[in-house]
Amino acid sequence: MPSPFEPDALRATVEVLAAIDRPSASPGEAQAAEWIAEHLAALGCRVQVDEELAYTGYARSLAGQTAVGAAGALLARSPLPNRRRLGGVIALAAAAGIVEEVSNGPQVFRKLTMRRRATQNVIGETGDPAADRTLIVLAHHDAASTGRIFDQRAQRALAGRFPRAVERTDTSLPLWWPVVAGPALGAAGAVSGHRGLARTGAVLALASLAAFVDIERSPTVPGANDNLTAVATLVAVATALRASPVRGLRVLLVSCGAEESLQGGIRAFARRHFSDLDPATTRVLNIDTVGSPRLVMLEGEGPFVMEDYADPRWRDRVAAVAERCAIPLRRGLRARVSTDSVIPSRAGYPTATLMSLDETKAISNYHLMSDTAANVDYTTVADAARLVDAVARDLAEG
Template sequence: MPDFSGRIRRHLQVLAEDIGPRGSGTEAEARAAAYVEAQLRAVLPRVWSEDFKTPGAYAWAYLVIYGLALVGALALVAAAAAAPFASGRGLAAAALVLGVGAVVVLLRENTTAGTLGGWFRQYPSRNVIGVLPPAEAEPGTAAPVVLSAHVDSAKWGLMFDPKGVHRFRALFLGGVASMALVPVLGLAIWLTGRAVLGWIAVVPAAWLLVSMALLVHREVVGTYTPGANDNASGVAAMLALAEYFAERPPRRVPLWFVATGAEEVGLVGMLDFLRRHGHELRDAAFFIFDNIGSGHPKYAVTEGMIRSYRLDSGLIDLAARIAAAHPEWGVRPARNDLMSTDALPAVRQGFRTIAFRAEDDRGLLPNWHWPTDTLDRVDVDVINTVARLAEAMIREMDGG
C-alpha cells in the first residue's frame, strides 16, 4: 500500500505556509498555480496552463440578488402601511416582479450558470493541467480519470464562525425562502387587494438584511485564510498522486491532473475547464479533492445546497467496496449539502463524478473559511488515506 505522507507534507508546507492565503484572482493564487505547474512539469510529459478572468468575490452578486428581494419586501410593507388608503396592487405587482427576478437569478448563480459575475471587476486566474498517458494502451482505449483540486483559499466571515457554522445551511436556505415569500405575498395582495398581508414581509425583509450585512462584513472586514485544509490539502493529494503515478503509470487509463483557480468565487476555474475540454472528456471520471485534511475521511454521495445532485453510483460503489476492504481507514459516505465544490458543474454537465472530503463528528468541515485553517490543524494521515483510496480506485478501474 503506497504511503504519500512525505510528498503531502512537502506540498502542504509550500502552499499553506510559504505562500499562505491565496485569494481568487490574487498574486498569491498565481504563485500557487506556478508552484503546481512546476511540480507537474517535473514528472509529467504534458503540462500547460489556461488563463481566464474571474470576479474577485461572489458576495457582490449575491448582494444584488438579495437587494432585489429586499426592495420587493419593503414594497409589500409599504403597501400594508398604506392599506387604509389604497389597495396596494401596484406595489404588490412590483414586489412580484422583483421577487421572481431575484429567485430566478439566485438559482442560476447557485447552480453555476452564473448571471451577474461578469458585471463586476475581473481579475486574472488560471487552471494548470497535466496529462499522463497510460503505459501500454493507446490513448482513447480507456476512459480518462480527471483528478482535480482548487488552489485558491476563501475569506473568513462571521457566518463561518466555528461556534455557529452548523447553522450556515439554515441561514442560506432561510434567505432563499425569504426571497420566495416575496413574490408569493405580492401575488396574494395583487389578487385579493388585501394589502394588510404585506406586514408579513417584515420577516423576510429582516432575514435578507441580516444576510446582506454578513456578506458585506465578510468582504470589508474578512481576510483570506491560510487555506491549509481548504484547499492545500486537496492540491497536496493531487500532486502526490501525480508524482506516484508518474513512477507507476496505469496500464490503460489516462490521467488528467487539474488544479483549478477561482473555485471560491463561483467554481469559475472548473467551469472554464469544462468549457474548453468537456467535449474530449465525455467518458471521463472526475475525482474532486476538497477539504480532505482534518476530521474523518469521506466520499460524497450528493452535491448541492438548494438542489441535491446524486454523484456517480458506479464510482460511489467502487469507493464503498474499497473502503469496506480497508476498515482501518475509517472511510465513510457523506452528503455535501453545504457550499458547492468543483464536483457540482461536472455532475450537472453529466460527467461521472465523485468528491472526497473530511468531516468532524458533527458532519462539518473543520476550520472552514476561518483564520484557524492553518497547517498545524491539518492531519496528514487523513490526506494520505484519501490519496490511498483514490489510488486504489484508479488501479481497480485500470483492471486491478
C-alpha cells in the same frame, strides 16, 4: 525513498502554498498555480496551464441581489397596490437570481454587474497517454474569504446537545435557504397583502446583505484544509505514479482556480476540454477539503435541489477500493453547498467527491482564519491520497 503519502511530505506542500494569499482570480492564485505546475512537471507530468477568465468571488454579486431583494420586500409593505405589486416582482426576481447563481446556473446578475479577471487551471497529465480511458482528479488552489457567518460554535453546540440526531443526519444544513427566504417572503407578502410577511422578508434580506458585505470585506483564509489538502493529494499521486507507472489509463491531475467564486475554474475547464473527453471512458474524482478527521464520500450536492452525481456505480467502485485497501470511508452523505463536481456530473461524467468531516459533521476550520497547515489532519489526507492512487491502479487494470 520516503513514501509520498507520509504526513511530512503532504504537510510540505500545504505549508508552502498556505503562506500565499490566494483569493479567486488573483496574483496570489496565479503564484500558487505556477508552483503546482512546476512541481507536477518535475514529477514527470506533461503540464498545461490554461489561462482563463473568472469572477473574483461570490459575495459582491450576492450582496447586490440581496439588496435588490430587501428593496422589493420593503416596497411590498406599501398599502398602495401598484407599489406592492412592483415590490413583489422585484423581490421575486431577486430570489430567482440568487437561486440560479448559487446553483451554478447562467449567473446572469454577476455577468451584468461584475468584471472577470485572469485565473489559471493547472493540468498535469500522467499515466498512459495512449490509453482509451481517463481518470480526472480534481482539486482547487484558490482560497475563500472568511466572515462572521462561518463561526462554527452554534453547530458544535447543537452537535453536543443532540449527538445522535447529528450522527443520523447525512445531509448538511441548508445554509443558502435563509438567503433566498428573505426576498421570497417579500414576494409572498406582496401577493397576499400580508405586511408582516413582507417585513420579515426585508429583515432577512438585510441580514443576508450584512453577511455578504462582511465576507467581501474580510481577509482570505490560508485555505490549508480547503483546499490545499487536495493539491497535496495531486502531488502525492503524481509522485506515486512516477515511481510505479500504470498502463491502460491516462490520469489528468487538475487543479482549478476560482472554485471559491462558485466554480469559475471548472466551468472554464469544461468549455475548453469536455469536447475531447468521452463520458463513456472518463471518470471524475474530486478531492475537496480532506484534512478533517473522517474521510467521507458524497453521493450528491445541491444548495436548493439535491442532485446525486452521475453514475452511482462509479462511487460503488471507489468505495470497494477503499474497503479493499482498509481505508475508512463514510458513504451516504450529501452536501447543501456546491463543489466542482457539479459541473462534470451535469455533463454526464461519472463523478465522485472525497471530503472529510469532524465528529460534529462540520468541515474543520471551514472558511476560518484557523484553516492553517498546523490544523490539518494529515492522516486523513494520506488516506485520501492512497485511495486516489489505488483507484487509478484499479481502473488501469480494467
